[in-house]
Amino acid sequence: MPELPEVETTCRGIEPHITGNDLQSVSVLQPSLRWPVPDSIEKLAGCRVGRVWRRAKYILIDVNRLTSNRSKGAPAGTLIIHLGMSGSLRICSNNTELRKHDHAEFRFHNGVCLRYHDPRRFGCILLSEQDVSEHALLSKLGPEPLSEAFDGKHLHRLSRKRKTPIKNFIMDSHIVVGVGNIYASESLFSAGIRPGRSASRVNAAQCDALAAHIKRILGNAIEMGGTTLRDFVNSEGSPGYFSQQLQVYGRSGEACRECGDGIKNKVIGQRSSFYCPTCQS
Template sequence: MQKPEPQDRAYFSVKLFSHPNQKITALAIMPELPEVETTRRGIAPYIEGQTIKQVIIRQPKLRWPVPELLGQILTGASIRSVSRRAKYLLFNTDRGTLLLHLGMSGSLRIMSPAQTAGKHDHIDFIFEDDTVLRFNDQRRFGAVLWTTAPASDHQLLKDLGPEPLLADFDGDLLYSLSRHRKMPVKSFIMDSHIVVGVGNIYANEALFMAGIQPSRQAGRISLQRYQKLADSIRIILEHAIRQGGTTLRNFVNEKGKPGYFKQQLSVYGRAGLPCIYCRQPLTEIRLANRSTVFCSDCQR
């Protein structure tokens, strides 16, 4: 694939709606599956097929220590592909796989080698054409790990549930796994052992689309309603990916500033506002210490 020019913004065809320095309370704090997938699609054309010339590690103390010899291991390695499992980015090389998690505040950007690194720019991956992939993580909850074994066998990935955008995820699966479970259905679909990548924002939105009350016991929901919920999860996530996620960064940006883009949300962040269907005020409760917004009329 030909590498796009930095001025090409075809990937980012969503509408800017606020200044980068403005606080936005209705956006996700932690990058979720659509943000991670958007990141993958944004950076892959710049680095797939390229060889790593140098790795600069400025801060090795992330959620887990960055492997001590990572720079030595990756120097000269070729990036075969960039894939995703749950919220982990997988940089598949001819020597093994680099696993990267964005944590609470992480981001990846394609940078010019002349761009000075900032305080929270912890790792640079420099390629032979001088493209720089820079990992920034203010809170340092992200992770950069290495494995030479199959990535699917890694302890962080091996017990994860199915990807919600693939064929092995459907309502039949949700129904069978939910039997005899008393936990709220929202907590159930946010469990990464059940299905990966359904974070708080998207769980709120999918349950609203499916017409299911978030606090209902998972084991008391019918197969038919789970089939609708599985479809809703897929639709919501695919739409969010098309829109660039709820906290999209500009991946090619010399100033290295995040750009925030509008995401069409029906319930999340809209507590007290009218339901888009029945116009009744939306209700907000706490489930598992997470904000949960729903319509008491439309969701049963």
């Protein structure tokens, strides 16, 4: 479920419910996620949620102290939440019944409750008590795909000596963040580049096209996520709002929408990779 558009949609969906809201309690029901959930997050009770933002696929929630005098308004820290392969965050009320795989719960004074749900437990919940951008998980990340810092020149410059497949290259978070397995295949299809081609063999013009398609496809998907925002908190399972837009992902054996040839599925870097052998070279 969570590629960048889902993570962005999640941020936008939870933000209005929790920003400015005061935490009554934080409970860890299952600390065994990708890394142990620190006990210290339970001490955020009594704090007020500030900004809800995102870096790559990490959801970041600033939390400030409210308690006495001097420390009032001082940052208590930033929650770092990753949804892994199967995670989700949902807003409910504090008497909503817990579901299987609800691993953490943030209850607010006004009755709102934020729950972290993750069957596969590949995600994480961490607390950074310093400048979160210096956190080991965030400090070495490449640019955001929708920012001006990311463009074809960036891709071209960094790929010159890289023989790794271009698909692996664009999924490398040191190069650019937020390009997951689905959108990597989709972007490469639009750019006419086979996923297995060596990164160093993608020329400057193709890098320009690839970067532009990554921006377009991710941007569109985020916009569509936005259209489901209204009932976001109630939604069960994956929305599937982009599945109709997919040109190659998950379509092996089906006809290419451009040329009619059969879509292929090849494992590259241990991940399924879909492409059209005629449209992509």
